[in-house]
Amino acid sequence: MEGVAEAFVPMDFLFRDARFFALVIFYCASIVVLKFLKRAYEEYRLLSAAAKTSK
Numbered sequence: 001m002e003g004v005a006e007a008f009v010p011m012d013f014l015f016r017d018a019r020f021f022a023l024v025i026f027y028c029a030s031i032v033v034l035k036f037l038k039r040a041y042e043e044y045r046l047l048s049a050a051a052k053t054s055k
Helices: 011-054
Strands: none
Touching: none
């Protein structure tokens, strides 16, 4: 009887999954940051427009 072969996940699959997870996290973080920057830009435009009209 031959030895028992263990089932294991090769390291390349683990690294591929980790890279995919990092890509998804980066993509989600980019969306959140872009929304924040867009809102900050809109507030800046409103403030700069108000400053121009008050002069």
